[in-house]
Structure formats: C-alpha cells, structure tokens
Amino acid sequence: xxxxxxxxxxxxxxxxxxxxxxxxxxxxxxxxxxxxxxxxxxxxxxxxxxxxxxxxxxxxxxxxxxxxxxxxxxxxxxxxxxxxxxxxxxxxxxxxxxxxxxxxxxxxxxxxxxxxxxxxxxxxxxxxxxxxxxxxxxxxxxxxxxxxxxxxxxxxxxxxxxxxxxx
Numbered sequence: 001x002x003x004x005x006x007x008x009x010x011x012x013x014x015x016x017x018x019x020x021x022x023x024x025x026x027x028x029x030x031x032x033x034x035x036x037x038x039x040x041x042x043x044x045x046x047x048x049x050x051x052x053x054x055x056x057x058x059x060x061x062x063x064x065x066x067x068x069x070x071x072x073x074x075x076x077x078x079x080x081x082x083x084x085x086x087x088x089x090x091x092x093x094x095x096x097x098x099x100x101x102x103x104x105x106x107x108x109x110x111x112x113x114x115x116x117x118x119x120x121x122x123x124x125x126x127x128x129x130x131x132x133x134x135x136x137x138x139x140x141x142x143x144x145x146x147x148x149x150x151x152x153x154x155x156x157x158x159x160x161x162x163x164x165x166x167x
Contacts, residue, residue, distance in 0.1 A: 017108035017151040018072040021142060024157045025070060025106060025164035056090050060098075063091065068102045068137075068167055071124050075109035078119040088127045100133035104163060107139075108156075110146035117141040138163045 063069060073080040091098055105124040107117050121139060128134040140163060142156035151157065 017142065017145050018074050018106055020151050021106050021108060021140060021157060021160045022070065022072045025104070025140075025160040056087070059087065060091055060094055064094065064097045066101065068104065070104040070106065071127070072106035073120065073124075075107055075111070075117055075120045078116065080107075080120055080123045085123070091127075095130060096132070098131050101128075101131055102135050102137045102167075103128045103131075104137050104167070105139045106160060108142040108145050108151060110144070112144040114141055114143055116143070137167075 071080075071084065073084045076082075079085075103124070105121060107120050109117055109120075121141070125136065128136060140156050140160045142151060142154050145151045145154055
C-alpha cells in the first residue's frame with residue numbers, strides 16, 4: 001500500500017530552515033509520496049466583494065485525500081507562521097472531510113530551549129484535535145538555528161530523515 005503524504009509548508013523562500021528539514025523528511029519516500037510544497041500568497045481581487053483567487057481549493061482536496069499530513073513552520077513569537085495558520089483556518093470550509101490522518105510536526109527556532117516550541121506544537125495539535133481520527137506520529141524541533149545554513153548539520157536533520165523514512 002502506498003501512503004499518500006501531503007506536506008504543508010508555507011514559506012516563500014525555499015532555503016528557509018523548515019523547508020530544508022522538510023526536504024530531509026521527504027528524502028526516503030520521494031518516489032512513493034505526493035510531494036507538494038505549498039507557498040500561499042493570498043491574492044485578493046480588488047472588487048466590490050473580495051474574492052480569493054489562490055490554490056486553496058486544490059490544497060484542501062489534497063489534504064482530504066492524504067493519509068499523512070506533515071505540518072512545518074518556524075517558531076514565530078511562540079507560534080506558527082501566519083501563512084500556515086491561514087491554510088489551517090481555511091480548511092474550515094470542509095473540516096469534517098479532513099479525517100483519519102497521521103500527523104507529523106516539524107519546527108525550527110533560534111532559541112535552544114526546547115520548551116520554547118511548546119506553544120507552536122500546541123498550535124499544530126490544536127488543529128489535529130479538530131480532525132476526527134487524527135494520530136500524532138512524530139515531532140522534530142530544531143533549536144538554535146537562526147543564521148542561514150545552521151540547519152544543515154543540525155542533529156534534527158537526521159531525526160527528520162528517519163521520521164520520513166518510516167512514513
């Protein structure tokens with residue numbers, strides 16, 4: 001059986017730390033999984049009534065169809081980034097259809113204190129709590145990564161790879 005995995009990553013810069021870790025997570029399963037790095041740039045048409053013209057309908061369908069959801073975000077003020085929060089919030093349109101998912105969480109932060117990621121992980125878990133049949137399968141927290149390139153040799157990279165290998 002092939003597991004359909006949907007990677008939810010919302011960073012416009014491909015070299016940002018969570019993206020690098022997410023790529024490591026995906027590495028062992030590239031051929032067998034759906035790999036979709038999502039960059040959400042909400043485009044609002046300038047009309048009397050605002051209309052969203054973006055990929056959210058397609059993204060939401062992929063989230064519904066997936067067996068595994070991997071949520072990745074940097075820690076921004078002890079929370080997830082706004083783009084990922086927007087994606088999560090916009091699943092409300094069909095939230096009862098997002099069910100029976102395995103969840104993995106990946107996050108990076110400048111702080112070395114692992115507990116600094118607790119509220120970010122709570123955001124991920126808050127969404128999973130609303131998904132019927134959700135099962136948390138793993139987390140990766142990479143602390144002490146602030147400058148460009150610091151993530152590449154971080155021990156969390158190996159953990160991300162091993163978690164991805166087991167999906």
